[in-house]
Amino acid sequence: MNLNFEMLAIVAVYFLGLMAVGVWASKKVRSSEDYILAGRNLGFWVFTILIVASICSGMTILGTSGLGYVTGWPTIWEQVFVPLSAAVCILLFGTKLHAIGRERGYLTVQDYFSDRFYSKNGIRGLSAVTGILVSLIYMVGQFVAISMVLSWLFGISYHTALMISALIVTAYVIMGGLYAVAWSSLIQGLMLIVGVLLVAPAVVRSAGGLTHINAVLAGIDPNFVQPWYPSWYPEMAGPYAGYAFATPIFLLSFFFLLAFGLASAPHVINNVFAARDARYFRWAPLAAFAVYVVIMYLIKITGYAGRSMAAEGMISLPTNVSNPSDYVFILGAEYAFPSIISVFIGVIVLAAVMSTTDRLMLTIGTYFGWDIYKRFLRPDARDPTITLVSRVAVAASAVLTLLLAWSKPPELLAWLIWMGIGLMLACYVAPLLAGLYWRRATREGAIFSMGLGLLAAGFAGYWHQFVQPLPVHFSLLGFAISIVAIVVVSLATSKPPEKVLDQTQTGFFIRRR
Numbered sequence: 001m002n003l004n005f006e007m008l009a010i011v012a013v014y015f016l017g018l019m020a021v022g023v024w025a026s027k028k029v030r031s032s033e034d035y036i037l038a039g040r041n042l043g044f045w046v047f048t049i050l051i052v053a054s055i056c057s058g059m060t061i062l063g064t065s066g067l068g069y070v071t072g073w074p075t076i077w078e079q080v081f082v083p084l085s086a087a088v089c090i091l092l093f094g095t096k097l098h099a100i101g102r103e104r105g106y107l108t109v110q111d112y113f114s115d116r117f118y119s120k121n122g123i124r125g126l127s128a129v130t131g132i133l134v135s136l137i138y139m140v141g142q143f144v145a146i147s148m149v150l151s152w153l154f155g156i157s158y159h160t161a162l163m164i165s166a167l168i169v170t171a172y173v174i175m176g177g178l179y180a181v182a183w184s185s186l187i188q189g190l191m192l193i194v195g196v197l198l199v200a201p202a203v204v205r206s207a208g209g210l211t212h213i214n215a216v217l218a219g220i221d222p223n224f225v226q227p228w229y230p231s232w233y234p235e236m237a238g239p240y241a242g243y244a245f246a247t248p249i250f251l252l253s254f255f256f257l258l259a260f261g262l263a264s265a266p267h268v269i270n271n272v273f274a275a276r277d278a279r280y281f282r283w284a285p286l287a288a289f290a291v292y293v294v295i296m297y298l299i300k301i302t303g304y305a306g307r308s309m310a311a312e313g314m315i316s317l318p319t320n321v322s323n324p325s326d327y328v329f330i331l332g333a334e335y336a337f338p339s340i341i342s343v344f345i346g347v348i349v350l351a352a353v354m355s356t357t358d359r360l361m362l363t364i365g366t367y368f369g370w371d372i373y374k375r376f377l378r379p380d381a382r383d384p385t386i387t388l389v390s391r392v393a394v395a396a397s398a399v400l401t402l403l404l405a406w407s408k409p410p411e412l413l414a415w416l417i418w419m420g421i422g423l424m425l426a427c428y429v430a431p432l433l434a435g436l437y438w439r440r441a442t443r444e445g446a447i448f449s450m451g452l453g454l455l456a457a458g459f460a461g462y463w464h465q466f467v468q469p470l471p472v473h474f475s476l477l478g479f480a481i482s483i484v485a486i487v488v489v490s491l492a493t494s495k496p497p498e499k500v501l502d503q504t505q506t507g508f509f510i511r512r513r
Contacts, residue, residue, distance in 0.1 A: 009343065009344070010343050019143065019168075019245070022171060023176075025172075025175065026180070032369075032387055033107060034177065035247055036362075037107060037178055038177070038178040040275070044363045045186070047182075047271070047274065047280055048287050049185060049189040049291075050182045050189075050274075050359075051089060051186045051268065051271055053189045055357065060082075063417055064079075064299045064378050065299050065332075066325040068299075072226075072307070073217075073225050073304070074246035076300060077228075079300050081257075084259045086288035087288060089258055089263035089268055089272065090285040094262060094275075094281055096505055096510060096511070097109070097272050098272050099222065100112065101272070102278075109270055109370040109432075110127050111371075113435065115503070116504040116506065122443070123450065125376065127371075127427070129372075130454060130463050133361050134266065134420050134423045134427070135420075136400060136404065138356075138360055139397070140404045140415065141420070145349075146165035146354065146357065148321075148323075148327065149350050150159075152330055152346065153343065154401070155355075159345065169354055169358050169398070170398040173362050174360045177362060177390075180358075181358045181368035188253065189350050195345060195348030195351075198350075199336070200299065200301065200302045200505050202333075213279070213304050213307075217304060217307060217308065219311075228251060229245060229246045230247070249393075250472055252472070253472035253473040253476040256429075256477070257421055258421065260426070261424045261428075261475065261479075263429075265420075266414055266428075269432075270363060270366070306329070309335065310328075315337060316331075329349070365391060365392075365393040368389065369386050369393055370390070420462065421475075422461070422473060422474060423454065425478070426475050427450050430450075430453065430486050431446040434486050434490070435506065438502050439507060442490040442494065443496070444490070444493045449482040449486035449489070453485070458478075460477040460478060461475075
């Protein structure tokens, strides 16, 4: 696209709007609780859309459509598993965590881990460091996605776009904390919903309709219109990807990766402490799932439409980038709409990506300020100091992410995003589920589970990448070992104190009657 005044004005208005939200939110921040949890005062729709927006990322629009372009229908399961993660987070994890957190004053999930597993420093430090590591990996993918959109809109270099995006997002997160993130996410989430509802049907129509699209896909490869791939194609022997991809056995690991790994992600699960009313947890899971499943499905079929359009010469993917398929959503929209409308679509894509990026940055700042600085470095630190340290950590995370994202993007954003989610699955899910619902889970079991899960996932990831591709997502090994570790070690160590179990509402129930 060529740079013009109208395009610049539209994007500038959007960025100025985000900065205005940051300025407004900064006036509401008077304590660490305000900065980290928006004063525990988020209403139903702000809270629900915040959960969705924290999950919705560069993967949702660029990565999901790009994955659809490359793989066809066998990855349609993603469109159920990802929205399901929002429901799992709110219902299975959030209902109980919100009740305990309000009663005991938790600001982060590390506060819960420390309390439930009667470990002042051990599991708090391990889970905080793990959460920061995972968030940094995940955030690299988000900055790559933002830079892709800005490069497309303005014809500027990838690195220039990267620096602009980092400055804008960092500024309003530093100013307003979760107040700024939550309200900007509401605006961005609504933009995403409206935008996808308008764009996806138009692109499908431009491609000739879903029946024609499927016929073209089947002509490229009959497996593109099947529910899964019939067999595993190791390395580059097959036509799909150098990955054990979308076979029935892979889809099993895919379910755990997305439905549970993403639900336990630090930047997602911490939101449950910010809801104003416990009654929200009754309907928010259904609302979040219903909204997100429609959006995810429409974006994926836009990727199918793009593959059909490319096959018929209607669009051409860029040749000067390492991840051309991830551009299919914006190229399809550019074909289906006049150029000025395409600019609005570019802003919608930016909104989707930024809605996760800002939450990730705040999570890193929170974990460093509250769980590391306050608990390990300066136990006597007061609220203003903790908030300042959190803001400095947000800025530092942006700089570090810029350095990590400076080299060329991966072939598919999906691979990078799933790497981060896989570490979450291996580290967080077993201790979290066991802590909430199993009264026999012990401190030692949780620490071993988290540590061994991280090591096993790292080993499996290395093996898959450099030795031999695995038939499942690499994180499944870490997840399995983390489950075994917490069960075996917990049964081999002393039972937790009954007082701790009662205070943290541990038991096989979701809501205490």
